[in-house]
Amino acid sequence: MKLTDEQIKSLLYKFVVSEEARIWREQRWEDHKRWKEWIDPNKLDTLSDDELKNKFLEYFNGGAGRHPFNAINRASIIKDIKKFREVMKFLFDESVSVEERLNEILEKDGTYHIGGIGKGLATSILMDLDPKKYATWNNKTNLGLEALGLHPQFAWGDNWGTRYEKVMEVIRHIRELEPELNFLEVDHFLHIVSATEVGINAVNILKGEEVNGPETSPEIIETISQILQERKDMEFPLEKYLEEFIEGNFDKIDFGAKLVLYQDEETSGRQYRTSIGYIDLLAIDRDNEKFVVVELKKGRSSDQVVGQILRYMGWVKENLTVDEYRKYSVRGIIISREKDDNLEYALRMVPNLNVYSYSVSFTLKDPLKSIE
Numbered sequence: 001m002k003l004t005d006e007q008i009k010s011l012l013y014k015f016v017v018s019e020e021a022r023i024w025r026e027q028r029w030e031d032h033k034r035w036k037e038w039i040d041p042n043k044l045d046t047l048s049d050d051e052l053k054n055k056f057l058e059y060f061n062g063g064a065g066r067h068p069f070n071a072i073n074r075a076s077i078i079k080d081i082k083k084f085r086e087v088m089k090f091l092f093d094e095s096v097s098v099e100e101r102l103n104e105i106l107e108k109d110g111t112y113h114i115g116g117i118g119k120g121l122a123t124s125i126l127m128d129l130d131p132k133k134y135a136t137w138n139n140k141t142n143l144g145l146e147a148l149g150l151h152p153q154f155a156w157g158d159n160w161g162t163r164y165e166k167v168m169e170v171i172r173h174i175r176e177l178e179p180e181l182n183f184l185e186v187d188h189f190l191h192i193v194s195a196t197e198v199g200i201n202a203v204n205i206l207k208g209e210e211v212n213g214p215e216t217s218p219e220i221i222e223t224i225s226q227i228l229q230e231r232k233d234m235e236f237p238l239e240k241y242l243e244e245f246i247e248g249n250f251d252k253i254d255f256g257a258k259l260v261l262y263q264d265e266e267t268s269g270r271q272y273r274t275s276i277g278y279i280d281l282l283a284i285d286r287d288n289e290k291f292v293v294v295e296l297k298k299g300r301s302s303d304q305v306v307g308q309i310l311r312y313m314g315w316v317k318e319n320l321t322v323d324e325y326r327k328y329s330v331r332g333i334i335i336s337r338e339k340d341d342n343l344e345y346a347l348r349m350v351p352n353l354n355v356y357s358y359s360v361s362f363t364l365k366d367p368l369k370s371i372e
Contacts, residue, residue, distance in 0.1 A: 002149030007206045009177045015192050035128045041092040049081045077116040087112045099161025106160040127183055135171045135183035144190025146275045147203050259283040259292055274315045291316050294333045302342035
């Protein structure tokens with residue numbers, strides 16, 4: 001459902017003028033001024049290689065004041081600091097269209113491409129270059145625009161620069177509803193409506209949907225929690241560690257293919273965030289060109305887990321099978337403690353969905369000998 005301009009204005013007023021937003025804005029502006037010590041075409045060449053490297057790492061490790069970047073990319077970005085400096089010079093060059101700049105940096109065959117610099121990092125730097133002209137475009141941006149019903153439609157074959165311009169067109173429209181805002185504040189607003197309980201509930205109220213949290217009394221919450229805990233206690237006690245165990249032993253588990261956890265510039269494949277929930281584990285089968293959605297049954301009914309994994313598979317197909325992954329298909333895996341007839345029947349109609357059961361081995365080692 002798409003919110004009206006009046007509804008979005010009411011949310012902007014509620015969150016952007018709040019005391020919490022004022023405190024955030026003051027801190028973020030201080031961060032912005034600090035980042036300008038290197039995100040400035042006039043200062044870039046005054047920094048030594050070590051100074052530039054250290055200032056970038058401070059920026060990267062702090063998530064540019066907003067969200068953490070994926071640390072797996074950190075070393076590769078500044079491995080060749082001279083090339084990194086040239087890439088930044090090009091990114092700061094206002095004589096070149098932003099579409100061309102992003103294409104040359106983000107496309108794998110681009111002249112200024114460095115592995116690890118994705119849309120989130122590149123556009124975050126652009127926003128700190130000029131927060132009245134550029135906005136960040138990352139996963140949270142997408143989720144925020146989807147929450148408002150404003151996410152733009154990309155055409156097949158749209159390059160990175162074209163997509164960014166389409167995103168910017170929508171974000172400019174949001175800012176025009178409160179012209180005093182800059183894109184730092186719009187970025188924070190999109191974070192609130194997509195990633196905080198109060199923001200998500202406010203959007204749901206405007207959409208006439210069910211809300212979570214504040215409407216439920218503490219007594220009811222406590223009662224429900226007790227019931228859920230009792231149910232968990234009756235299940236396999238180690239099940240809560242299953243997801244962590246699978247992630248830590250991913251390369252040793254036979255999934256019928258060689259899988260690796262998916263990584264993008266902002267997050268890993270464990271508890272991968274989508275606009276419809278969190279995928280337990282998201283992996284890639286590069287040999288067979290497949291995304292693999294892995295969901296743990298964890299006490300849920302068969303209907304619940306099948307419905308959920310199919311929704312996640314549909315989301316992955318719609319949102320991730322683009323660009324270098326455009327030829328990829330999507331496969332699903334459900335991991336359950338025991339076989340389930342309902343799951344077996346579902347499998348007969350969904351050929352790209354598999355169910356694996358597991359068992360746990362518990363062995364006592366030789367006792368320690370006492371010292372006489």
